[in-house]
Amino acid sequence: SQTIHQWPATLVQPVGSPLSLECTVEGTSNPNLYWYRQAAGRGLQLLFYSVGIGQISSEVPQNLSASRPQDRQFILSSKKLLLSDSGFYLCAWSPGGRYGYTFGSGTRLTVV
Amino acid sequence: KQEVTQIPAALSVPEGENLVLNCSFTDSAIYNLQWFRQDPGKGLTSLLLIQSSQREQTSGRLNASLDKSSGRSTLYIAASQPGDSATYLCATYNTNAGKSTFGDGTTLTVKP
Numbered sequence: 001s002q003t004i005h006q007w008p009a010t011l012v013q014p015v016g017s018p019l020s021l022e023c024t025v026e027g028t029s030n031p032n033l034y035w036y037r038q039a040a041g042r043g044l045q046l047l048f049y050s051v052g053i054g055q056i057s058s059e060v061p062q063n064l065s066a067s068r069p070q071d072r073q074f075i076l077s078s079k080k081l082l083l084s085d086s087g088f089y090l091c092a093w094s095p096g097g098r099y100g101y102t103f104g105s106g107t108r109l110t111v112v
Numbered sequence: 113k114q115e116v117t118q119i120p121a122a123l124s125v126p127e128g129e130n131l132v133l134n135c136s137f138t139d140s141a142i143y144n145l146q147w148f149r150q151d152p153g154k155g156l157t158s159l160l161l162i163q164s165s166q167r168e169q170t171s172g173r174l175n176a177s178l179d180k181s182s183g184r185s186t187l188y189i190a191a192s193q194p195g196d197s198a199t200y201l202c203a204t205y206n207t208n209a210g211k212s213t214f215g216d217g218t219t220l221t222v223k224p
Contacts, residue, residue: 006155034211043216044201051210090155098143098205100161101212105154 002027006091006104013111019064019078021107023091026072031093033074034101035066038088050074086111114139114206118215125192126223133187133218135202140180142204147176147187150199150217159200160187192222 006023013019025031035047046059048066056066063082067075074091091104115138125131135145144163148156160169160176162185168177175188185202201217 044214046211049211088153092156098163100144100146100158100205101156101203102158103148103156108153 002093002102004091004093004102004104006107008107009105010108011110013081013109015083015111016080019076019081019085019109021076021089021091021109023074023076023104024072025093028093028095029071031072031095033068034092034094035074035076036090036092038090038106040087044090048076081111083111085109114142114204114209114213116202116204116213116215118200118202118218120218121216122219122221124221124223127192127194129192129222130188130190131192131220133189133200133220135185135187135215137183137185137204137213139204139206140183141206141208142180143207144205145176145178145185146203146205146212147174147185148201148203150201152198156201189220192220194222194224196220197222 003026032051034049036044037047038044048058050056050068053068064078089107092101094101117136142164146161147159149159150156162169162176162178173190178185199217199219203212203214205212
């Protein structure tokens with residue numbers, strides 16, 4: 001069966017520090033991968049999605065970037081965090097959109 | 113651009129009541145619609161996935177319906193329990209967009 005792993009679960013980082021969040025999927029190949037951010041009490045905002053290695057689509061211009069160095073690995077990064085980067089970050093995968101999404105457990109990022 | 117709306121934003125019911133959560137969308141050219149549950153501080157758990165050719169899906173006490181022509185879906189929860197308390201989100205996958213659009217969710221509280 002397929003599983004998705006996302007870590008860390010919580011992270012407190014100072015303003016101006018770098019960020020690296022990792023997401024990996026097991027039990028499948030060539031998944032579509034997604035990064036979402038959820039602000040407190042708000043809906044999901046799609047940040048990046050990838051349909052293959054090295055293929056990244058950015059939805060929102062911002063202080064973040066994403067990379068897909070391996071088929072089942074998706075990384076969210078920032079060189080210098082801003083206070084506004086605080087939020088709940090969720091990784092998701094799909095074998096193709098018609099099959100629906102499966103989400104990871106999320107990372108709570110607090111920038112102080 | 114697809115817009116997904118969930119009304120009401122919050123709902124409180126006594127235990128044992130049957131209830132309906134609503135999801136409406138503006139673009140009927142969807143591939144599927146997915147209902148999720150999110151507990152506080154957690155990731156999204158998929159409840160039901162309805163393909164565009166289907167009218168409804170059932171899982172235990174949950175029944176989701178889809179009416180593409182009217183741009184509406186409902187999630188019916190029978191005999192609600194306090195453990196059903198969570199935020200429920202719906203998402204449509206639009207083939208043209210290649211990604212899903214999420215509603216902001218309905219936060220359900222079931223009182224013992």
